[in-house]
Amino acid sequence: MTDRELCQAALDMLPRSYCPYSHYPVGAALECADGSVFTGCNVENAAYSPGICAERTAAVKAVSEGHRDFVRIAIACAQTVHAAPCGLCRQFLYEFAPHMEVLLVNKDFDIRRYTLDQLLPVGFGPDNVS
Numbered sequence: 001m002t003d004r005e006l007c008q009a010a011l012d013m014l015p016r017s018y019c020p021y022s023h024y025p026v027g028a029a030l031e032c033a034d035g036s037v038f039t040g041c042n043v044e045n046a047a048y049s050p051g052i053c054a055e056r057t058a059a060v061k062a063v064s065e066g067h068r069d070f071v072r073i074a075i076a077c078a079q080t081v082h083a084a085p086c087g088l089c090r091q092f093l094y095e096f097a098p099h100m101e102v103l104l105v106n107k108d109f110d111i112r113r114y115t116l117d118q119l120l121p122v123g124f125g126p127d128n129v130s
């Protein structure tokens with residue numbers, strides 16, 4: 001899958017977002033080493049804190065289906081300003097793939113490219129507790 005196709009898959013998730021409190025839809029598409037793609041959206045909650053971001057929705061779907069070898073994630077929002085993953089999501093992804101690519105795509109299909117270790121330098125991972 002090309003970067004553009006992965007970004008389109010993330011954008012396609014925006015209508016699935018459940019965000020009645022923030023009104024800020026986010027979509028994610030996570031690609032694994034065998035080419036499989038797991039999508040996600042943010043899912044909010046009336047009690048606020050149980051809400052989950054699009055990235056973690058996608059990651060939990062992947063891991064629970066037996067895929068931990070993350071390669072790339074595309075994160076889409078419906079704004080001009082790109083949605084950078086929150087600190088919790090950076091940490092969550094770092095557990096599985098510190099060097100994975102992170103693509104941010106905005107409503108105009110402008111793509112920004114990073115690696116996860118650029119976004120979370122000197123991260124804390126499984127090696128720290130082995």
Ligand code: THU
Nearest residue numbers: 022024026042053054084085086
């Ligand atoms: N959100 C995500 O899903 N991913 C991000 O990268 C940034 C923030 C969600 C959380 C919340 O539902 C809404 O966006 C506003 O913060």
